[in-house]
Amino acid sequence: MVTGDFLFEPRKGQNYDKDDDHLAQMMELLGRMPQNLALSGKNSRKFFDSRGNLRRINGLSYWPLRKVLTDKYHMRETEANALSDFLMPMLRWRHDGRATAEQMLKHPWLSMPANYNTKYTQKEFDIIKLKKEMKYGADYATADLLLDDHR
Numbered sequence: 325m326v327t328g329d330f331l332f333e334p335r336k337g338q339n340y341d342k343d344d345d346h347l348a349q350m351m352e353l354l355g356r357m358p359q360n361l362a363l364s365g366k367n368s369r370k371f372f373d374s375r376g377n378l379r380r381i382n383g384l385s386y387w388p389l390r391k392v393l394t395d396k397y398h399m400r401e402t403e404a405n406a407l408s409d410f411l412m413p414m415l416r417w418r419h420d421g422r423a424t425a426e427q428m429l430k431h432p433w434l435s436m437p438a439n440y441n442t443k444y445t446q447k448e449f450d451i452i453k454l455k456k457e458m459k460y461g462a463d464y465a466t467a468d469l470l471l472d473d474h475r
Contacts (some may be wrong), residue, residue: 340380
């Protein structure tokens with residue numbers, strides 16, 4: 325609801341189906357699925373090898389939720405951190421380790437003051453990105469000037 329997108333939006337690929345992609349997207353966000361969980365289902369062998377690796381999708385690109393919120397949605401880091409801290413307890417692999425509804429209702433993110441400035445403008449995001457990419461500690465004023473020259 326915050327981003328307007330689905331958290332996972334699996335697609336069929338040339339060598340894998342939507343279920344494979346869904347598992348891959350979950351693992352990219354949450355980290356590798358515990359082996360014993362991956363191998364515990366009646367259809368596990370269809371998706372996982374004996375070591376708990378996906379059969380049809382290799383080379384996962386891990387992308388933690390905080391990074392998804394900042395990199396894809398240009399969310400300010402303080403907001404991305406708070407929102408991620410709220411969501412991640414509900415997304416744990418093991419159901420017995422997930423937060424309960426009661427625990428979630430007590431989460432500090434729900435009590436934060438209203439903030440309507442949760443995203444960077446495109447220019448702010450471009451400056452932050454350029455600063456991160458600049459090597460050898462070049463001064464930030466240079467990054468600002470470079471961005472202005474390219475607009």
